[in-house]
Amino acid sequence: MRMKTAGLAGAAILVVAATVFAVTALMQAPPAGDGNARGGFADIGGPFTLTDKTGRTVTEADFKGKPSAIFFGFTFCPDVCPTTLYELSGAMEELGADADRMNVVFVSVDWERDGPEELERYVSAFDDRIRGLSGTKDEIERITRAYRVYYKRVPTEDGEDYTIDHSALVYLMDSDGRFFGTISYNESPEMMLGKLKRLIAEG
């Protein structure tokens, strides 16, 4: 009996190790080499609570059943965020109805300036299937920790304003909310499209 349990445990460890290896192999570049990026990719993701454009609460349960592409940023970003949303919406257009088979989510890490209304207006310029989600400081801290997103407020010189350094990865999660892969900022639209197709087919 003990032997059998040990054998099962060993097999379980092997399965876990193989999964971690496979998931790691999926990654093309690790996220930031800072404190937020410690640990394996397999444990990226987890429970969260955010607010959608209508003020409704959204949790990880709302996304289950469909794979998801999640991007973190802020509407004051003049470049990386709109570029990523542009590329995502272009890919969604090419995917056509297949894009309905995934959740595409933009989460703002700027809880002071981006509320549901700001995000809704912002995201509407791209593809209305993209869901803009906002949260309180606590909620954003929770989800960014779960996804190992690096972000840091940096005050501008006059001290009146701030910008936010942030991870520019798109996180791909499968329909069970498990980590599937990432798309990094410098990947071509073709690579992004290919990864999203795979996410829809296999995630």
Place this chain on the structure above:
Amino acid sequence: MRLAAFLLAAAMLAGIIAPFVSATVAPAHAQDYTAGEIVLSDPWTRATPPGARTGGGFVTIANTGDTADRLVSASSPVAKHTEIHTMSMDDGVMRMRHLPDGIEIPAGETVALKPGSLHIMFIDLEQPIEMGTPVPVVLTFEKAGAVDVEMTVAPPGAPGPKGKAGHKAHGDQ
């Protein structure tokens, strides 16, 4: 067989040449601006999503002279503040910083302000930047002085002045 190969080659060649031929017939798509030794080409910006409070502007700056010059400031009626910024991606993290001393344009060199890199940042937009409404910007150089340019407007988030990349339909809308 050889004829087929020839026709194929001819067709391919025509396909390659055609865009250039039409490009020479059409008027130059973007205006170049010259001030002293400085030549500015392809100034462009992006339409802003509704409610966005910032925008980014881009331009290619060539210094044809034999002394360095410096882009020291920028201004535009579309925004309360216009700054010169740099952006970098380190290990997947986007970092943006104000460059209070501007950007040096070394003698004989070309510096491109482009997405994911150096840019003009419009802060506190007075109104949204819209497609079809070019944005006037004054770029001031240490030596060449102030240059008025008009930035053409690409779709929100577009990677280039024409929208371009893999998402043509989106860019053309």
